Amino acid sequence: MEMVLLPTVLAALVGCAMGGASLLVPRWGASVVRLQPDPRWKGGWSEFRASYGGAFLLGHAAVLLTYAMRFQAGEAALMGTGFAMGALWMGMAIGRVVSMVADDREYETRTAYNYVAVGFESLMGLALWAPFLAHIGR
Template identity: 40%
Template structure:
């Protein structure tokens, strides 16, 4: 079970890092997701908000719950951390599913999309490890 929690914490830390980087450098976020900000001034804010703030907020809360569980082992905190991780993992899995639909329906079968879908699946699996391990017990 310790491995599951450790892997989840590591993946959540990656999510925190992505959020911080996007918050600081929205041009990097735009390039990373292959989108372009509009010329009306709202585009950079959208990258900071969505790829920065949302990523940072979601992942850091789940990471804090996980670290509290590591520290205290409290059952309620562990359940909360497991639920938060499951919800975030579902988001990563949903992103992979959406990318898969795009590959299938839009003819977007590119090395970038295949690699991105693989990363999204890996992040979903890693973040969900405590939840999956809980069901395996």
Template identity: 35%
Template sequence: MSIGEIISLITLLIGAVLGLSAMFSPAWASRVVRLVEDPDPLRPGGYSEFRATYGGLFLFSHLMTAILLVNLGGSEPEILTSIVVLPLAAGWVGAGVGRLMSRILDRIKNREPGMIPVWIVFEIIFGLAIAAPFIQSLL
């Protein structure tokens, strides 16, 4: 395995752990993303969204990408491992770009920046780390 693949694999496993944590602790996921379940007593719930989106989606997308990366790692052509990580990496970078847009365009609605600047940097770095095999193939 190349250094790019190792960086990507570690990052993917961290993403999978985040998803697993959200599946089993939707309250934790709620605090991390600063969203709450619907307070309307006629519409109980909301934890299914945390378990599904921040749990299952994160867990299985990161885990499947990690499995593909390991199984295709070191194979010829090398471009396969580079391409397999791109959709998920682009998703993370896209999340950072969306958050940056919110930081710029939603100043009044966001009240204070809080953790937004930190999350912007985290999401872009996380996406680039997942894309490490692709970036390494360009060098």
């Protein structure tokens, strides 16, 4: 394996594991994101299984599939899927930082958890972007 692909594959495996865990045990996913279904509306657990479970699982599995098929599909396929999933993680980090700045006074969002989460989300995003970033300047 090209060393530049290792962070992407590892991040995709972590994302698959997180997605699979949320799909099978939605309470785990809910606890990680510190949310719970609104008791006024039925079906809330389906959202955790769908977005944090199925979407995360299959989105990261697409990265792993394009890695496995990179010789048939070409490196651009891996760059594309890795870039898309990396953008998802970077978007989460950006949204969290915006919340920490804009919402802290009212909701106390500058917590240790959120600082660690920004680091984790940024690391996942950069790892998934590794093939794209390595390609810049070639």
